[in-house]
Amino acid sequence: MNFKNFPLVSKVVFGRGSLGQLSEILEPKRKNEKAPFIYLIDDVFEKNHNILSNISLSYDDYIIFISSEFEPKTSQVDDLVENIILKTKSLPSGIIGIGGGTLMDLSKAVSLMLTNNGSSEDYQGWDLIKNPAVYHVGIPTISGTGAEVSRTTVLNGSKMKLGINSDFTPFDQVILDPELTNGVSKDQWFYTGMDCFIHCVESLNGNFINTFSKSYGEMAYELCKDVFINDMTVSEMQNKLMMASWHGGMSIAFSQVGIVHALSYGLSYVLGIKHGLGNCIVFNQLDKFYFDDIRLFRKMMKKHDIILPVEICKNISQEQLDEMIDISFKLDLLWENAIGDNWRNLITRDYVKSLYKKM
Ligand code: NAD
Ligand code: ZN
Numbered sequence: 001m002n003f004k005n006f007p008l009v010s011k012v013v014f015g016r017g018s019l020g021q022l023s024e025i026l027e028p029k030r031k032n033e034k035a036p037f038i039y040l041i042d043d044v045f046e047k048n049h050n051i052l053s054n055i056s057l058s059y060d061d062y063i064i065f066i067s068s069e070f071e072p073k074t075s076q077v078d079d080l081v082e083n084i085i086l087k088t089k090s091l092p093s094g095i096i097g098i099g100g101g102t103l104m105d106l107s108k109a110v111s112l113m114l115t116n117n118g119s120s121e122d123y124q125g126w127d128l129i130k131n132p133a134v135y136h137v138g139i140p141t142i143s144g145t146g147a148e149v150s151r152t153t154v155l156n157g158s159k160m161k162l163g164i165n166s167d168f169t170p171f172d173q174v175i176l177d178p179e180l181t182n183g184v185s186k187d188q189w190f191y192t193g194m195d196c197f198i199h200c201v202e203s204l205n206g207n208f209i210n211t212f213s214k215s216y217g218e219m220a221y222e223l224c225k226d227v228f229i230n231d232m233t234v235s236e237m238q239n240k241l242m243m244a245s246w247h248g249g250m251s252i253a254f255s256q257v258g259i260v261h262a263l264s265y266g267l268s269y270v271l272g273i274k275h276g277l278g279n280c281i282v283f284n285q286l287d288k289f290y291f292d293d294i295r296l297f298r299k300m301m302k303k304h305d306i307i308l309p310v311e312i313c314k315n316i317s318q319e320q321l322d323e324m325i326d327i328s329f330k331l332d333l334l335w336e337n338a339i340g341d342n343w344r345n346l347i348t349r350d351y352v353k354s355l356y357k358k359m
Pocket of ligand 1: 069071072101102105142144146148151154180182184191192274276
């Protein structure tokens with residue numbers, strides 16, 4: 001038996017308003033005057049004084065605003081790294097990502113690729129990264145993905161949507177400030193929050209479950225249930241969902257996700273449907289696998305007036321459908337976790353096709 005020996009986020013601060021401590025957290029990490037801190041920030045905050053006023057730029061520090069309209073791509077990471085190398089006199093002191101899962105993943109990937117040669121596409125997979133990343137800080141502004149705590153950065157490459165999973169991927173520092181989630185639209189709040197709920201359902205019901213994952217998964221599951229079913233103040237909801245996201249991420253670190261993620265990776269790669277929404281669309285068709293949790297999920301949708309898009313696969317071509325199935329079937333570990341070692345004998349292409357057709 002070979003037990004996994006995972007690194008965790010080294011430092012974390014939690015609290016409403018904790019973003020105010022950013023400068024004092026960063027300053028000891030500055031290597032020299034020529035080695036800047038580079039902030040990758042979701043462009044939704046381009047005019048957000050509450051957030052930007054906490055960022056003090058000195059020496060050669062600068063901000064790059066990035067749209068999260070599309071999920072991160074390997075080519076986008078490579079371009080960012082090239083631009084940073086061209087513009088910056090020496091290796092940056094740190095990369096600070098501010099935003100949702102998209103910005104968390106981009107900043108993890110950029111910090112890794114600043115110290116590892118070649119294209120980020122060469123490193124999609126497990127433990128291919130050779131050198132430690134540049135110091136990197138994650139500051140989530142929407143809760144659910146667990147990207148702030150995970151050991152992966154999920155990128156769309158030329159052939160695959162796949163993470164760079166490595167011991168060097170987790171953030172060196174995370175700032176959990178639930179106030180930063182003010183302003184998230186209701187639908188997006190729900191979809192990204194459901195990513196967390198689905199991480200728990202897939203982890204807790206999977207074959208890879210163990211006491212480590214179960215304890216985190218149960219905590220996150222209960223927090224999600226509380227947030228999406230019960231009534232409470234906005235601050236309470238924000239605080240609880242931020243911790244649910246963290247625990248949900250911790251739960252899958254030592255287990256795995258399952259069918260929902262396997263199918264939603266196909267939707268995302270071929271149709272560009274974003275992770276949280278894609279997961280909800282897929283989950284809604286999997287009564288056969290997660291009956292009780294799907295009833296709970298529908299109750300949550302009803303309470304928050306969420307209406308999922310329908311017939312998204314109605315007019316897609318046979319080639320697109322095949323490509324979605326290929327992407328999904330490459331994710332062996334996810335299927336093994338959900339169905340078992342012999343999943344290839346139990347899940348046929350026709351069955352998966354029929355599921356996609358219902359979405
Ligand atoms: P996102 O980062 O794409 O953001 C969704 C939307 O919310 C965007 O329009 C963004 O501008 C907006 N937004 C974010 N914070 C806001 C705020 N405070 N106020 C107003 N608007 C705000 O969405 P997400 O669901 O957090 O992340 C999805 C990505 O995360 C996908 O690319 C997925 O692959 C990745 N992911 C990664 C992991 C991991 O472990 N690395 C896990 C799950 C998902
Ligand atoms: Zn997810």
